[in-house]
Amino acid sequence: MSAGQLRLCHRDDIPEGAARGFLPLPDAPRNVIVVNRGGQLHAYMDSCPHYRGGTPMAWRKDAYLDAEGAHIACHAHGALFDIETGACVSGPCLGRKLTRVPLSEAPDGSISVPAQVAGRAARES
Amino acid sequence: MRIIGPDYLVFGVDDLEGSKTYLKDFGLKPVQLDDTGWLYEALDGTGVIIRPKSDPSLPAPLETKNMLRQQIYGVEDAGALDEIEAEMSKDRRVTRLSDGSLEFKDDLGFELRFQVTIRRELSMPAEKINAPGAPAQRAPNELGVTDDMAALPRSLSHVVLFVPDMDKVVRFFCDRLGFVVTDVLTGAGPFLRPQANDDHHTHFFIRTPAYMQGCEHLAFHMGGPTELMVAGDRFVRKGYQSFWGPGRHKFGSNWFWYFNSPLGVHFEYDADMDKHDDSWVAREAPNGPEASQIFLLQWREKWAPSGGPEGGSGA
Numbered sequence: 001m002s003a004g005q006l007r008l009c010h011r012d013d014i015p016e017g018a019a020r021g022f023l024p025l026p027d028a029p030r031n032v033i034v035v036n037r038g039g040q041l042h043a044y045m046d047s048c049p050h051y052r053g054g055t056p057m058a059w060r061k062d063a064y065l066d067a068e069g070a071h072i073a074c075h076a077h078g079a080l081f082d083i084e085t086g087a088c089v090s091g092p093c094l095g096r097k098l099t100r101v102p103l104s105e106a107p108d109g110s111i112s113v114p115a116q117v118a119g120r121a122a123r124e125s
Numbered sequence: 126m127r128i129i130g131p132d133y134l135v136f137g138v139d140d141l142e143g144s145k146t147y148l149k150d151f152g153l154k155p156v157q158l159d160d161t162g163w164l165y166e167a168l169d170g171t172g173v174i175i176r177p178k179s180d181p182s183l184p185a186p187l188e189t190k191n192m193l194r195q196q197i198y199g200v201e202d203a204g205a206l207d208e209i210e211a212e213m214s215k216d217r218r219v220t221r222l223s224d225g226s227l228e229f230k231d232d233l234g235f236e237l238r239f240q241v242t243i244r245r246e247l248s249m250p251a252e253k254i255n256a257p258g259a260p261a262q263r264a265p266n267e268l269g270v271t272d273d274m275a276a277l278p279r280s281l282s283h284v285v286l287f288v289p290d291m292d293k294v295v296r297f298f299c300d301r302l303g304f305v306v307t308d309v310l311t312g313a314g315p316f317l318r319p320q321a322n323d324d325h326h327t328h329f330f331i332r333t334p335a336y337m338q339g340c341e342h343l344a345f346h347m348g349g350p351t352e353l354m355v356a357g358d359r360f361v362r363k364g365y366q367s368f369w370g371p372g373r374h375k376f377g378s379n380w381f382w383y384f385n386s387p388l389g390v391h392f393e394y395d396a397d398m399d400k401h402d403d404s405w406v407a408r409e410a411p412n413g414p415e416a417s418q419i420f421l422l423q424w425r426e427k428w429a430p431s432g433g434p435e436g437g438s439g440a
């Protein structure tokens with residue numbers, strides 16, 4: 001793992017069609033959500049853009065998707081987000097986006113994120 | 126009009142099994158109503174009814190994706206239903222059901238039902254505290270906390286709605302149904318209580334665009350702040366997501382702890398809310414972190430000081 005990166009998991013820890021949340025550091029303010037869609041991993045801050053500052057979206061540990069597994073869902077008020085782009089497609093934050101997190105994959109399948117993600121609670125942009 | 130408050134809130138859900146697990150773990154008791162419907166009740170019999178969203182026995186959904194399908198209110202007696210029927214029939218269709226209850230829509234399209242309340246009278250002590258200068262509330266040798274203490278929701282307290290037209294909804298509840306405004310958070314909206322309930326609020330409205338119309342949260346009264354903390358702590362430990370709290374609101378003085386849910390609304394534990402009568406004059410404060418709470422805390426893992434360099438063991 002290169003400097004300034006934090007390891008989240010191994011790529012096999014997230015089965016096809018599933019989502020999981022990882023705290024990049026034990027005292028980080030927000031999880032990073034990793035979703036496996038067709039073998040492709042997408043990652044976002046667990047921070048719904050509806051209310052100022054952003055708020056956590058699952059209703060139970062790792063429960064980040066809607067019932068059909070088609071979208072990332074905020075279970076606070078039901079906002080739905082496109083898994084590939086993070087754009088809100090329905091609900092209170094229409095027109096806004098989740099903050100994407102760049103993932104790095106090592107040859108052994110380790111997935112990591114930039115270290116500054118651990119200090120980031122609020123939605124940017 | 127002798128309206129008491131919400132008896133049941135009805136939801137058409139995406140994830141029936143997830144919702145059932147959630148409501149049970151929240152501390153509500155499951156009662157199967159029929160093939161497709163479940164009531165999850167608090168100790169006084171009020172609660173939340175869930176059905177799969179495609180269930181034809183549900184009232185029509187809102188145009189938004191919000192899963193709230195109906196608010197069912199309890200009134201004191203059949204006379205109160207007659208009064209509501211007379212008032213509402215002036216300008217809308219009111220359906221009288223075989224059990225005497227009434228169904229109609231409010232001015233924003235929310236589905237409502239009024240019935241003689243199903244609340245069972247509760248007789249249980251509030252949380253007891255001891256303090257210098259006041260008579261002890263707990264007898265000698267009576268303990269304040271135990272590992273297995275009960276911490277169950279006692280009663281459905283209030284519902285909070287996202288509304289696209291505040292004037293319309295306030296006129297409807299106050300002028301037509303006799304609610305009064307107890308306090309106002311400017312920029313968000315008013316707190317309301319009905320005539321037959323002295324709680325600070327059974328309703329709070331938040332002004333939003335039309336595409337958000339629906340339920341923001343619902344809350345259950347607990348027996349006191351300790352029960353609220355114990356219930357919330359147990360809920361977090363089961364893997365549920367805290368959204369806001371624990372803390373204590375200013376308006377209403379109620380302790381709060383909000384959680385996300387698979388019903389797409391927040392579920393709140395609340396405790397120790399103010400009571401009001403008709404002599405109360407509504408306050409107003411700009412909505413924001415300052416007005417929302419007197420303090421705000423956040424859950425953390427249990428910890429104790431021990432094993433430090435000073436040699437203290439904490440024991």
Ligand code: FES
Binds near residue numbers: 050051075076091
């Ligand atoms: S906080 Fe996410 S939809 Fe409201």
Ligand SMILES: [Fe+2]
Binds near residue numbers: 395
């Ligand atoms: Fe509340």
